[in-house]
Amino acid sequence: MDINEFLRSRHGAARTETLRKAGFTKRALAKAVNDGAVARLHRGVYTSADADPDVVAAFRADGLLTCVSAARFYGLWTLGGAEEVHLSCSTGLARRRVVHHGARLHPDHPYLPVAGVADVLIHALRCLPELDALVMVQSAVSLALLSTDFLRSKLPGNRNGRIRETLDLVLPRADSLLEVLAHTHFTKAGLKVQMHVDVPEVGEVDCLVNECLIVEIDGGTHLEGKQVKKDQYRNNAAMRGGLLSLHYYYADVVHHPERMVAEVLTVLRKREAGRFAPARYAPGWVPPS
Template sequence: MDIVDFLRSRHGAATTKMLYAAGFTRRALARAVKEGVMSRLHRGVYVTRDADPDIVTAFRANGKLTCVSAARFYRLWTLHEGEQLHLSCGTGLARRRVLHHGQCPHPDHPYLPVAGVADVLLHAMRCLPELESLVMVQSAVSQALLTTKFLESKMPGNRNGKLRAILDLVLPRADSLLEVLAHTHFRRAGLRVQMHAEVPGVGEVDCLINECLIVELDGGTHLEGKQVKKDHYRNNAGLRGGLVSLHYYYADVVYHPQRMVAEVMAVLWNREAGRYAPARYAPGWVPPS
């Protein structure tokens, strides 16, 4: 691997120490600078022309990316990236469009100026709206990067009660951010929600609400022809078993959750009122066997 490939594997930036550890010599660094394939950002840091701008900013500020700005480096789900860069800086000096966070007592990213995942999540829980931090925590737990028990141990006392409440919303398993958000909205509406429920004849469904209503949370793959056909057959199987199905997409769950919950409540109310009536409520509609 040449020096440019090495830098690009680290988002276009690395410290002198890292470069030496990778086997590049002082002469190789000088030659690369002379040839223009990289430049020295400041003492001890080299960057390529196409280096990640957030990484460059963190190195320039002698800080670490954290909170939502660090999420992509751990493949954490996010709802909104925001316009401000979230940094933990030793100096704490004000910088334009930068939101400063506290110190990072936990181990950092192994080679990037990025806070460790524990500090990233703790900063996010104190900084972001509840649901935005929840999806980040859920993603980290789903990837087994850490546990809710570990995070809870870092938030003792009454003053952290609201933060610990976020951890109560984390699911043992969530395959997408839509699942944890939908579960939260349905649970807060007073509904009984089973996630990843096994339904006879149908298979595993995303949500089973009040033991009678299937809710599927559809991503981009559900728009593909084969998947659409499969979903229709699953809906048919659910109806044969007496279960109605509803489908929701990213925009419904993220941007219009109240409308989604209201629709679910309306379907449950109609079922309770007998509008999806079995034969005893509508005699004569089933031909005699």
Template sequence: MDLQTFLARRGGAARRSDLLRAGFLRPTLEAAVDAGRLHRPQRGVYAMRDADDGVLAAFRYNGRLTCVSAARFYSLWALHPPQEVHLSCGNGVPKSGVIDHAPCMHAPDPALPVAGLADVLLHAVRCLPELEALALVQSATGRGQISADFLRSKLVGNRNGRARAVLDLLIPRADSVLEILAHTHFVRAGLKVRMHVHLPGVGEVDCLVEECLVVELDGSTHFEPRQVKKDQRRNNAGMLGGHLTLRYYYDDVVHRPAAMVEQVQAVLRLRALGRFAPE
């Protein structure tokens, strides 16, 4: 493996000790710096010009990326990009623009300055707003990367009550971040909701609310012409089966959840009044 490929797989930067251990010679590193292919952002670290900012920050502060700053390295759902760098440095010294988490207790990433998945999620449920933490944990547990029971075993005591409450919102399966968020909003509004229900003639729907109202949560692929036609035909089939359908998009679920819930409740009230039946 050449030097550029080695660094690219590590976020574009690495410590000199790791490079030497991998078999690269010091003259090779210096030649790359002289030629402008690499630079030394700090002592003992070599980096490509397009190195990951988070990785560089981890080296700068001698820490490991964690919480939402580590989400992309584990392909976790993150609702919002972090405004500050979340690191586990372990020394408690304040750092401008850095949220310093507790020391890591589990094996870290072997190649990157990134905390292990368990520490990333434990830091997240103690740090982030509830729904942001839930998105990260749902994506990891839903894919079988880690179990909710394992995380819960690490969150004992009264001080971790808020963190355990995030785990209580998890569902067995969520195919997108919209599903876990919508499920949470509907349940908290007192609505009965079942996820991934198969309806005759329609197929699997995202949510079935109060056994009569289908709620579909559409991502970007649903704007493709072929998918639009398929969705409209599914809506028609659902109507023939006695099920009304509402569709919501990312902005609705993430940024306007109260309006989404109010519409669902309004349709249910109209249905109860017989407004969708002939007079």
């Protein structure tokens, strides 16, 4: 493996110590720099031309990526990137366009300048808006990287009360960030929400709201022809079983949750008022079964 291949496996940057352990001699490193194959960021750190900017920023600040800036290195969901780099720096000194987080209490990433997943999530819970932190924690739990009980044990006391309330919103199972967001929005609106319910003749549905309204949270595959037909047949089966059905997409759940919740409440209120009850046609208008 040449030095650029090795650096690419480290997102484009590594310390001298790491490179030496991988078999690259001092002479080989000097030659790579002279040939322009790699650059020396500063004493003890080498980078490739295509190095990850966040990784480079971490090495330059002598810190570790954390919070939302570390999410992608663990495969965690996020609602968007950050303009600033979130770092835990050994010096704690403020830097331009850097959000500094506190000390780390758990093992760091084994070879990248990234904080350990436990510290990443604790920092996110203390730093980010509730929903942004929630989806990160939910994905970590879904990936079995840690548990909410573990995080609760690390967040004692009154000052962490709000954070522990966020952990209460984590689901035992969520197949996408849209599901956890929809569940949170419906729950906060005072609705009874059951996730991943097996409905007779319909199959598993994403949400069953107030035991009468199916809400499906559809991704891109639901726009494909075969899936559209399958969804329509599922809707028909739900109607035969006396259940109403609504469908929402990414933009609805992430960008317009208030409108989504308002529509759900409208349908539920109309059902309660009898607007979806059997029509008062003359007897015999509908043939007997």
